[in-house]
Amino acid sequence: QAVVDFEQLGEHAAAFQGHDVGFCCLGTTRAKAGADGFVRVDRDYVAQAAELARAGGCKHFVLQSSRGANAQSRFLYLRVKGEVENLVQAVGFDHCTILRPAVLLCKRQESRPMEWIARQFLGAVAWVFPTANSVPVETVARAMVACVLQPGEKKVKLLENRAIHELGKA
DSSP states (O other): OOOOOGGGGGGGGGGGTTOSEEEEOOOOOHHHHHHHHHHIIIIIIHHHHHHHHHHTTOOEEEEEOOTTOOTTOSSHHHHHHHHHHHHHHHTOOSEEEEEEOSEEEOOOSSOOHHHHHHHHHHHHHHHHSTTTSEEEHHHHHHHHHHHHHSOOSOSEEEEEHHHHHHHHHO
């Protein structure tokens, strides 16, 4: 494990050398980092890490994005996620897999009361409609690994929430 300073990411290029696969789940919230900080983390850091990984020999990059990602969206979160998807695809990996999960079901250390309420509701809905509006983070992680073990022929593969569920259970 290498600890890097994302503000000085270019100085840590050696940490990105010699890896066949790159996994990226980097992200923050607007509430935590402000609008500019959110863009810097979720778009700029991710794009720079992808570029360093490719320069270091990475052949398959796996990016966790978000349901509804769209570079043309009026909503900052969805627009930034769409922009970073485009930037990562443009890097030119042999394979690029982008996962677009719905609401992530996980336990967090920090307190987010409204998110907790939403997770409780979505967790209950998931009993009836398991792939509709949420996905456990463990399922996303398994899907990320599975897509590398079975890359397929496509250069770029987009996996929406239902496909994440299916691949994460395989």
